Amino acid sequence: MPVVAPAPRTLYDKIWDDHVVDVKEDGLALIYIDRHLVHEVTSPQAFEGLRNAGRPVRRPDCTLATVDHNIPTVSRKNFTSVESFIAEPDSRAQCAALEENVKEFGLTYFGMTDKRQGIVHIIGPEQGFTLPGITCVCGDSHTSTHGAFGSLAFGIGTSEVEHVLATQTLLQTKGKNMRITVDGELHEGVTSKDVILHIIGVIGTAGGTGSVIEYSGSVFRGFTMEARMSVCNMSIEAGARAGMVAPDEVTFNYLRNRPLAPKGEAWDHAETYWRSLKTDEGAKFDIEVNIPASDIIPTVTWGTSPQDTVPITGSVPDPTTMTDPVKRASAERSLAYMGLTPNTLMEDIKVDKVFIGSCTNGRIEDMRSAAKIVIAAGADAKVAPGVDAMIVPGSGLIKKQAEAEGLDIVFKRAGFDWREAGCSMCLGMNPDQLAPGQRCASTSNRNFEGRQGSGGRTHLLSPAMAAAAAMTGKLTDVRKFMGAVAEANIAAAPKLKVLSAFNFLDDPVLPSPEPQQPPAPTASSTSLPPSEAPSTVQKFVVVKGITAPLHIENVDTDMIIPKQFLKTLKRTGLADALFYTLRKDPHTGKDTDFVLNRAPFNQAKIMVCTGENFGCGSSREHAPWSLDNFGIRCVIAPSFADIFKNNAMQNGMLPVALPEADCRALAEDAEAGLELEVDLEKQEVRRPNGKAAIPFTVDPFRRHCLLNGLDDIALTMQRSESIASFEQRRSETWPWLDGFGYKGARIPVPAVRNAKKLDW
Numbered sequence: 001m002p003v004v005a006p007a008p009r010t011l012y013d014k015i016w017d018d019h020v021v022d023v024k025e026d027g028l029a030l031i032y033i034d035r036h037l038v039h040e041v042t043s044p045q046a047f048e049g050l051r052n053a054g055r056p057v058r059r060p061d062c063t064l065a066t067v068d069h070n071i072p073t074v075s076r077k078n079f080t081s082v083e084s085f086i087a088e089p090d091s092r093a094q095c096a097a098l099e100e101n102v103k104e105f106g107l108t109y110f111g112m113t114d115k116r117q118g119i120v121h122i123i124g125p126e127q128g129f130t131l132p133g134i135t136c137v138c139g140d141s142h143t144s145t146h147g148a149f150g151s152l153a154f155g156i157g158t159s160e161v162e163h164v165l166a167t168q169t170l171l172q173t174k175g176k177n178m179r180i181t182v183d184g185e186l187h188e189g190v191t192s193k194d195v196i197l198h199i200i201g202v203i204g205t206a207g208g209t210g211s212v213i214e215y216s217g218s219v220f221r222g223f224t225m226e227a228r229m230s231v232c233n234m235s236i237e238a239g240a241r242a243g244m245v246a247p248d249e250v251t252f253n254y255l256r257n258r259p260l261a262p263k264g265e266a267w268d269h270a271e272t273y274w275r276s277l278k279t280d281e282g283a284k285f286d287i288e289v290n291i292p293a294s295d296i297i298p299t300v301t302w303g304t305s306p307q308d309t310v311p312i313t314g315s316v317p318d319p320t321t322m323t324d325p326v327k328r329a330s331a332e333r334s335l336a337y338m339g340l341t342p343n344t345l346m347e348d349i350k351v352d353k354v355f356i357g358s359c360t361n362g363r364i365e366d367m368r369s370a371a372k373i374v375i376a377a378g379a380d381a382k383v384a385p386g387v388d389a390m391i392v393p394g395s396g397l398i399k400k401q402a403e404a405e406g407l408d409i410v411f412k413r414a415g416f417d418w419r420e421a422g423c424s425m426c427l428g429m430n431p432d433q434l435a436p437g438q439r440c441a442s443t444s445n446r447n448f449e450g451r452q453g454s455g456g457r458t459h460l461l462s463p464a465m466a467a468a469a470a471m472t473g474k475l476t477d478v479r480k481f482m483g484a485v486a487e488a489n490i491a492a493a494p495k496l497k498v499l500s501a502f503n504f505l506d507d508p509v510l511p512s513p514e515p516q517q518p519p520a521p522t523a524s525s526t527s528l529p530p531s532e533a534p535s536t537v538q539k540f541v542v543v544k545g546i547t548a549p550l551h552i553e554n555v556d557t558d559m560i561i562p563k564q565f566l567k568t569l570k571r572t573g574l575a576d577a578l579f580y581t582l583r584k585d586p587h588t589g590k591d592t593d594f595v596l597n598r599a600p601f602n603q604a605k606i607m608v609c610t611g612e613n614f615g616c617g618s619s620r621e622h623a624p625w626s627l628d629n630f631g632i633r634c635v636i637a638p639s640f641a642d643i644f645k646n647n648a649m650q651n652g653m654l655p656v657a658l659p660e661a662d663c664r665a666l667a668e669d670a671e672a673g674l675e676l677e678v679d680l681e682k683q684e685v686r687r688p689n690g691k692a693a694i695p696f697t698v699d700p701f702r703r704h705c706l707l708n709g710l711d712d713i714a715l716t717m718q719r720s721e722s723i724a725s726f727e728q729r730r731s732e733t734w735p736w737l738d739g740f741g742y743k744g745a746r747i748p749v750p751a752v753r754n755a756k757k758l759d760w
């Protein structure tokens with residue numbers, strides 16, 4: 001009998017196949033999650049859910065928590081406790097809640113006195129918590145960063161955080177395979193950030209919707225792990241579920257001897273497995289994009305979407321040249337917000353602030369590349385007058401390393417502000433924010449309206465370009481800081497040390513958590529507790545009512561609910577926060593004439609959007625919560641971002657995808673103040689005045705859950721036997737995944753918590 005060769009598989013196919021616990025006929029799979037990162041913003045409601053249902057965290061050994069979004073980045077010299085250090089009450093409450101939760105549920109936690117604290121997507125790789133071939137999730141959209149190691153890493157909403165905490169699994173349908181190949185030589189001055197900005201400019205923020213991107217080609221092969229992380233990080237800005245690079249020597253060298261990476265024989269086994277993790281010859285991709293490296297030059301954004309990119313040598317686009325009316329309206333709106341005139345040269349745009357940091361570009365190589373530009377500017381060069389430039393390392397260890405290398409001195413001498421680790425001005429949940437009208441050259445990943453502060457204007461660029469902007473006070477082609485003069489300045493400057501990260505990973509002051517023998521399996525660790533908790537998910541059967549029309553494309557979740565409202569510990573009370581930036585004038589604080597402020601739309605139960613890609617960007621489940629709190633239970637749009645769609649359904653809400661022409665027709669009904677009726681049972685939108693109903697389809701399992709108000713966690717709990725047998729196989733086949741180094745180890749949370757009354 002001829003032997004049938006197995007079909008060639010992609011890297012994504014392989015990781016997926018190795019994590020399927022079980023799968024239903026309709027393709028909905030229960031997949032096992034190897035690593036779960038937790039931060040303070042998207043976890044409080046999840047822990048509350050566990051507490052209410054009396055459920056433990058299933059795999060504390062595979063879970064790692066830290067605080068990053070809310071924390072001030074000022075010196076921690078006088079830090080004694082979160083309570084006394086964090087002035088803003090809601091930020092303080094979220095950080096304190098996480099400290100309570102990690103204690104209660106027994107999780108490993110890098111708190112504010114721990115040098116390993118930092119942005120979740122920086123500390124996971126740094127510690128070797130992130131490994132090739134794993135599934136990795138976090139209640140955060142930039143979890144895609146970890147795909148740089150050849151893992152399947154993606155952001156989830158808070159309901160799914162709870163699902164993972166309780167069951168260590170997730171319900172998922174497989175995405176499409178997409179490959180982006182960049183081959184050739186990059187021009188001088190072009191960095192990984194320029195490459196990913198260019199890619200997003202080419203494919204758009206919805207280009208990767210429903211797909212997992214594999215980055216391939218000589219450019220990514222030649223990148224360091226840090227550069228690969230910057231690329232994978234922004235896969236979410238390209239709309240993808242995840243991004244990945246096949247592991248290779250670069251990956252193994254980065255990981256070998258990291259505190260939580262496997263050691264000795266376990267490493268050898270792991271490496272053998274990791275080497276099999278590459279796309280087979282002949283494997284099929286649903287979408288292929290090829291970009292010549294030579295097309296890419298240093299890139300910046302001009303607008304309020306990451307796809308609004310332009311070479312630094314270019315100028316601000318002119319909306320009157322755009323034929324598509326939605327695109328033209330979006331560009332006009334962006335330019336008005338950004339305070340820019342069409343055809344202005346990008347290099348003529350002055351900046352007020354420079355921010356170097358974030359999970360995209362807060363790593364040691366980013367610090368070095370920015371410092372190189374500062375040095376190239378000359379010994380006496382200073383940050384341009386009137387510009388405020390801040391540098392925020394992505395973790396405490398990066399800060400330490402940068403200081404040991406002397407980078408902080410370079411920055412401080414030139415007038416930069418050198419900060420403590422955190423998310424900082426990437427989204428300004430802490431005090432690091434732009435004032436209305438201020439313009440910032442930022443190494444972060446999102447330039448949405450209000451992202452860095454209400455009314456603030458963001459231009460995304462690389463760390464080197466950000467440093468160049470700081471020195472000149474304008475967006476500047478970084479290549480002006482290269483060449484003979486620059487080289488002479490660099491040669492004349494004191495030599496900087498380039499140290500290995502390994503000098504800092506083994507910090508004697510802060511020992512790694514004690515590795516312990518895995519506890520013997522007990523009844524409760526091999527079978528999940530039965531769910532007695534009743535479902536709290538509301539049913540969706542028919543919703544009829546006033547419909548609010550919206551003509552914006554790429555409605556991002558920052559727009560649906562800005563960051564200041566993410567500081568809640570609840571899922572409720574967010575009605576006024578919905579589309580806050582559009583509903584309130586940033587200068588006067590008064591109501592604008594935005595559709596939701598006007599009768600009858602202030603009573604809307606449905607929203608119809610005529611632009612593509614509704615709900616893109618951040619994974620914040622606060623977006624559907626605020627729509628629901630306002631009274632909107634159904635959104636109709638031509639397409640939805642993946643995480644938003646999931647989050648909405650987790651809350652008994654219905655996203656309906658319809659062709660753009662149908663959305664327009666429904667928007668006309670809506671504008672006339674007529675009621676629409678969305679019937680999930682019949683899968684149709686009924687229109688007024690006897691017009692034909694418009695049919696739609698919804699995934700059968702999700703439809704069943706919505707019609708019956710079913711809770712995913714309770715359903716997954718019923719599959720406990722499959723999960724337990726998967727775990728047994730996992731321990732046998734991939735033993736290094738059993739929370740190596742963390743098994744049962746708990747890092748004490750500072751107990752400076754006296755009976756003092758707190759003011760929240």
Ligand SMILES: CC(C)[C@H](C(=O)O)[C@@H](O)C(=O)O
Nearest residue numbers: 041139140141142618619620
């Ligand atoms: C707070 C969190 C939900 C959010 C995300 O998902 O990305 C944040 O990290 C952001 O960058 O907007």
Ligand code: SF4
Nearest residue numbers: 142358359423426427
């Ligand atoms: S994108 Fe910004 S806010 Fe979000 S995790 Fe990264 S650094 Fe933090």
